[in-house]
Amino acid sequence: MIxxxxxxxxxxxxxxxxxNDHALAEVDLRIEELRSLQHPEALELWIEIRKVICFELEIxxxxxxx
Numbered sequence: 001m002i003x004x005x006x007x008x009x010x011x012x013x014x015x016x017x018x019x020n021d022h023a024l025a026e027v028d029l030r031i032e033e034l035r036s037l038q039h040p041e042a043l044e045l046w047i048e049i050r051k052v053i054c055f056e057l058e059i060x061x062x063x064x065x066x
Contacts, residue, residue, distance in 0.1 A: 004048055011045075012052035023053050 015023040027050045034043040 004045055008048040008052050011049045
C-alpha cells in the first residue's frame with residue numbers, strides 16, 4: 001500500500017497542477033468510469049488519489065489570515 005500512497009500523491013499533485021480547482025471533478029469522472037467497468041484495483045488507486053487531492057486542496061485554502 002505504500003507504493004499506492006506514493007503513486008496517489010504524485011498523481012494528485014499532477015492533477016491539481018493541470019486542473020486546479022477542477023481536479024476533484026476530473027477524478028470523480030475517472031472513479032465513476034472505473035466503477036462502471038468494474039476495475040477494482042484501479043478504482044482503489046483513484047479513490048486514494050481523490051483523498052490526497054481533498055487533503056491538498058484543504059491545506060491550500062487554510063491559509064492564515066493576518
